[in-house]
Amino acid sequence: MAxxxxxxxxxxxxxxxxxxxxxxxxxxxLLAAKLDLHAxxxxxxxxxxxxxxxxxxxxxxxxxxxxxxxxPVECAILITGFAYRHKLTxxxxxxxxxxxxxGEPLDFQHLFLGVADxxxxxxxxxxxxxxxxxxxxxxxxxxxxxxxxxxxxxxxESSMFREWLLNLGQRDARSRMAHILxxxxxxxxxxxxxxxxxxxxxxxxxxxxxxLGLSTVHVNxxxxxxxxxxxxxxxxxxxAFPSWDRIRRAGDFNDRYLHLRDRQPDPEQVGARx
Amino acid sequence: MAxxxxxxxxxxxxxxxxxxxxxxxxxxxLLAAKLDLHAxxxxxxxxxxxxxxxxxxxxxxxxxxxxxxxxPVECAILITGFAYRHKLTxxxxxxxxxxxxxGEPLDFQHLFLGVADxxxxxxxxxxxxxxxxxxxxxxxxxxxxxxxxxxxxxxxESSMFREWLLNLGQRDARSRMAHILxxxxxxxxxxxxxxxxxxxxxxxxxxxxxxLGLSTVHVNxxxxxxxxxxxxxxxxxxxAFPSWDRIRRAGDFNDRYLHLRDRQPDPEQVGARx
DNA sequence: CGATCCTTTGATATGCGTCAAGCATTGTGG
DNA sequence: CCACAATGCTTGACGCATATCAAAGGATCG
Numbered sequence: 001m002a003x004x005x006x007x008x009x010x011x012x013x014x015x016x017x018x019x020x021x022x023x024x025x026x027x028x029x030l031l032a033a034k035l036d037l038h039a040x041x042x043x044x045x046x047x048x049x050x051x052x053x054x055x056x057x058x059x060x061x062x063x064x065x066x067x068x069x070x071x072p073v074e075c076a077i078l079i080t081g082f083a084y085r086h087k088l089t090x091x092x093x094x095x096x097x098x099x100x101x102x103g104e105p106l107d108f109q110h111l112f113l114g115v116a117d118x119x120x121x122x123x124x125x126x127x128x129x130x131x132x133x134x135x136x137x138x139x140x141x142x143x144x145x146x147x148x149x150x151x152x153x154x155x156x157e158s159s160m161f162r163e164w165l166l167n168l169g170q171r172d173a174r175s176r177m178a179h180i181l182x183x184x185x186x187x188x189x190x191x192x193x194x195x196x197x198x199x200x201x202x203x204x205x206x207x208x209x210x211x212l213g214l215s216t217v218h219v220n221x222x223x224x225x226x227x228x229x230x231x232x233x234x235x236x237x238x239x240a241f242p243s244w245d246r247i248r249r250a251g252d253f254n255d256r257y258l259h260l261r262d263r264q265p266d267p268e269q270v271g272a273r274x
Numbered sequence: 275m276a277x278x279x280x281x282x283x284x285x286x287x288x289x290x291x292x293x294x295x296x297x298x299x300x301x302x303x304l305l306a307a308k309l310d311l312h313a314x315x316x317x318x319x320x321x322x323x324x325x326x327x328x329x330x331x332x333x334x335x336x337x338x339x340x341x342x343x344x345x346p347v348e349c350a351i352l353i354t355g356f357a358y359r360h361k362l363t364x365x366x367x368x369x370x371x372x373x374x375x376x377g378e379p380l381d382f383q384h385l386f387l388g389v390a391d392x393x394x395x396x397x398x399x400x401x402x403x404x405x406x407x408x409x410x411x412x413x414x415x416x417x418x419x420x421x422x423x424x425x426x427x428x429x430x431e432s433s434m435f436r437e438w439l440l441n442l443g444q445r446d447a448r449s450r451m452a453h454i455l456x457x458x459x460x461x462x463x464x465x466x467x468x469x470x471x472x473x474x475x476x477x478x479x480x481x482x483x484x485x486l487g488l489s490t491v492h493v494n495x496x497x498x499x500x501x502x503x504x505x506x507x508x509x510x511x512x513x514a515f516p517s518w519d520r521i522r523r524a525g526d527f528n529d530r531y532l533h534l535r536d537r538q539p540d541p542e543q544v545g546a547r548x
Numbered sequence: 549c550g551a552t553c554c555t556t557t558g559a560t561a562t563g564c565g566t567c568a569a570g571c572a573t574t575g576t577g578g
Numbered sequence: 579c580c581a582c583a584a585t586g587c588t589t590g591a592c593g594c595a596t597a598t599c600a601a602a603g604g605a606t607c608g
Contacts, residue, residue, distance in 0.1 A: 161432060
C-alpha cells in the first residue's frame with residue numbers, strides 16, 4: 001500500500017480526524033521528547049526537530065507503513081496507536097521483530113538503506129507523521145546533537161533486537177513471555193504512557209505468538225500459567241503485575257539493554273579536537 | 275579484560291607479531307573497503323578513515339574485546355581472525371548474536387551508547403585495531419559521506435539481527451543452519467575473503483549451537499543431515515556447497531537483508547535542499 | 549604420547565506444535 | 579434490539595522436533 005506524500009510547509013500542522021495527544025501542538029514534539037531520552041537536546045535542537053516538514057496520515061489496523069522490497073522515501077513517526085515490525089519466511093511464517101508505541105520513529109532503521117528489508121504494519125488504528133527521509137538525513141549531517149540522538153535511538157533499537165535474539169534462542173516460553181511483558185511495561189512507562197497499575201497489551205494472542213516464536217495455543221497456555229503462578233493478573237488484554245520483582249525474575253529481565261539511564265553527554269564535549 | 279590503550283600518532287603503523295594481510299599498508303584500509311560497500315567513498319573520505327588514530331593489539335582465542343556493563347571507549351576493528359558477539363541469560367545460557375570476519379568494525383553498535391549491552395569475544399587468535407571512539411564520533415559529525423557509510427554499516431548489522439530473529443523464531447533446525455551457512459559464505463565472498471569452493475567455518479559445534487539456539491548434539495545431527503541430503507560436503511570444519519541453489523532454497527536464503535546491492539547514492543545529492 | 553578439547557552416537561525425556569472443536573466477545577445489519 | 583457473522587480465546591488429544599544425559603571415539607597439541 002503506497003500512500004500519497006503529504007508535504008506541507010515546514011512546521012505547519014495538518015489537523016486530522018483522529019484526536020491527537022493534548023501535549024502535541026506539534027506532533028513531532030513527541031519525537032523530540034523520545035529522542036531526548038537518548039541524548040540531551042537543547043531547545044534549539046528540539047525546534048530543529050519540530051521544524052521538520054511532515055504530513056499526517058491516519059491508518060487503519062493492519063495497514064502497511066513500510067513494505068519489504070520498496071525503497072524508503074518517507075520516514076514515519078508514530079503519533080497515536082501501535083505498530084509492529086515483521087519479516088516473513090518464504091513459507092509464510094511471520095516473525096514479529098518489534099512492537100512500537102506512540103512517539104517512536106518507525107523507520108530510522110531504513111534511513112540510510114536503499115531497500116526496505118522488513119515490513120511495518122499498524123496493530124491498531126492510528127496516526128503517523130510522514131517526514132521526507134532527506135530531511136532527516138540532512139539533519140544528521142548538519143546538527144551533531146540531533147545526529148547523536150537519532151543514532152543513539154537507532155542503536156537502542158538494535159540493542160532490543162539483540163535482547164530478543166537472546167530471548168528467542170535461550171529462554172523457554174514462560175520466561176520469554178514474562179520478559180516481553182516486562183519490556184513493554186517499562187517502555188510504556190519510560191515514554192510516559194502507562195496510566196495506572198495495569199496496561200493494555202495491544203496485540204492478540206496470534207501476534208503475541210509471532211513475536212515470541214510460539215504457537216497461538218502455547219501462548220494461551222503460557223499466559224494462563226503466568227496467571228496461575230500469580231505473576232500476572234489478566235482481564236481481557238489488560239495485564240497487571242502483582243509483584244514487579246517476581247515477574248522481573250521470571251523473565252530474567254534486566255533493563256540495561258534499553259539504555260534508559262545512560263544518556264550521552266553533550267556531543268559538544270566529545271568532538272575529537274583534543 | 276580491560277586492555278591498555280595504544281594511541282600512536284595518526285596514521286602510524288604499529289607492526290605486530292601477527293602477519294597482516296598484504297593489502298594492508300594501513301590496516302584501516304580494510305575498514306575503508308568494507309564501508310565503501312555500503313556507501314561510495316571518495317579517495318579523500320578513504321584517507322580520512324585511514325588517518326584515524328589507532329593502536330594494534332593481538333588477542334588470543336576467547337579474549338574479550340568488549341564486555342557487557344563496561345563503558346565503551348575504544349572502537350575495535352577486526353583486522354585478522356574471527357570474533358563473535360554474544361549475550362548471556364542469568365542462568366548462564368549463551369546466545370551468539372553475530373559472527374565477525376576480518377575488516378569488520380566490532381563496536382559501532384556502541385558508538386553512541388554509554389554502556390556495553392553485550393560481549394564481544396575472539397573466536398580465534400587475531401589482531402584488532404583500536405580507534406578512540408571520540409575520533410569516530412567526530413568523523414560522523416564532520417564528514418557526511420563517511421557518516422553515511424558508518425551509519426549504513428550499523429543499519430546493515432541491525433538488519434542481520436532482524437534476519438536472525440526470523441531464523442530463530444520461525445525456521446526449523448535444518449533450514450536455520452543452511453541459512454547461516456549461506457550468510458557466512460556470502461559475506462566472506464562480498465568482503466573478498468573466500469578463497470575457493472569451500473570455506474572454513476571458524477567456530478566449533480558448541481558455538482554454532484549457541485548461534486542457532488540449538489544444542490551441540492542437535493547441531494551435529496543437523497550437519498550430518500545436510501550432508502546426507504547432499505546440501506553440503508564437510509571435511510573437518512571446511513564446508514562446500516555442491517549446489518548453491520539447493521542450499522539457498524533449503525535455508526530460505528534471500529540476500530536482500532545484507533544490502534549488498536543498494537549502495538547509497540552520494541550523500542551530496544540527498545541533502546534536503548529541494 | 550598423554551591430556552584436552554571436539555565430534556559423534558545412542559537412549560530417553562519433554563516442551564511445544566498441530567489438529568480439531570467449542571466457547572466467548574464484539575460488531576453489524578435487518 | 580435481536581440474530582448472526584466474524585474474530586479471538588480456550589481446551590483436549592496427540593505427535594514430533596529438539597533437549598538432555600551419558601559415553602565412546604577422533605583430533606590436536608604441548
